[in-house]
Amino acid sequence: MLRLRSERPSPTQRMLCYSAARRRIRHGDLLLFPYRGLPGRLIAAAGRSPYSHAALAAWWQGRLMVLEVRQFRGGRAVLFSNLVRRGPIDVFAADAEGRGFDRRRAVGHMFGYTGRAYGWRALLRCALVHAPLLRWCLRPKCDDADAPANGATGDLPPFCSMAVAAAVRAGGVDPVPQLADRWTEPGDLARSRFFRYRFTVVADGTGEAI
Template sequence: MNTFLTLDQARRRMFDGDLLLFRRKRWSLGSLIAIAGRGVHSHAAKVAWWGDEPFCCEVREWYGGRAVTLASQVARYSGRIDVFRVNPQFRWPEYDRLASIRYMRRLAGCDYGYLGVVAASLLHLPGIRYFARPTIDDTQLTRHPPFCSQAVAMADRLAGGVDPVPHLADHQLTPADLAQSPFYEYSFTLV
């Protein structure tokens, strides 16, 4: 069951590094990503506070890496942004949420990894999954720019110090994989 909060109500319950997962529209590129990933989410980003303003740090199709006000995203995607607490109950004491956010900020201006998102999505399709094996080795970094869920996982693993999905390489993750990780816990949906 979802809990719906306005951005003003949610301000005290959001922290640097919290995960933002965007629910898909009916017919869009995002719906194909969500379907291939076997989930309802089509995009991943992170909360980053600048002063008293929450921002959405993301790597997004058509834009690449960027930071925009969370208020602008809630106005555009009201009822479709789920906020997940990162590192619930502080089970991973080594996690550094501020380093993770610094990593996401440094991605501002990077290109979007179209090739990577297509490859990751294809690996989740039933026929392809039979012949292809998932890569679990995160040290095999790709030369291509990251896509949304890959960027989030890299920020948490490389800078934050915790691999959110340890049995799947970052370049093969979908937003649905992040939603199922115990490293994130659903908190509320922004309206």
């Protein structure tokens, strides 16, 4: 399995309306959602990024879908066109360095999370490492050596970025080396060399696209 170094990106934002961006999004690309509201702001701040949610793009019978594990909803597949009406979505190309990545396997793994519960317990454990004092007692694991090579999370329901990291690893690449899937946050995915920012998608008719 490939392991890639991580670095902090500084992308120049490029806005595209949904109709212009739709066909440029590939099966297995990373989708990151800028924070909205106080809970999202806290998640983004903890991860040192503007993002509070992560998902994968998938094409299914000509429809562009978002595969995600979302709070209060669990794992699900939703039309991209419906989600983008609620706010902008940043698209990151997967396999930015052409290292070899099985997109179909990664997406298939992510589909496996549909219908599963949201990983509140896993999220709480991840959040505790940012808490004062507790951060000195809880140290996140730096590797997935004790996790199955196929990205399985076992009986522990995942949260959003944990599911994405596990799915990408199932596709043959560890997107965030030196950090186990269950400790991976949206900001960690944004900083991974495996992904490259492409553009920000906004709803048709919003007047924000160029």
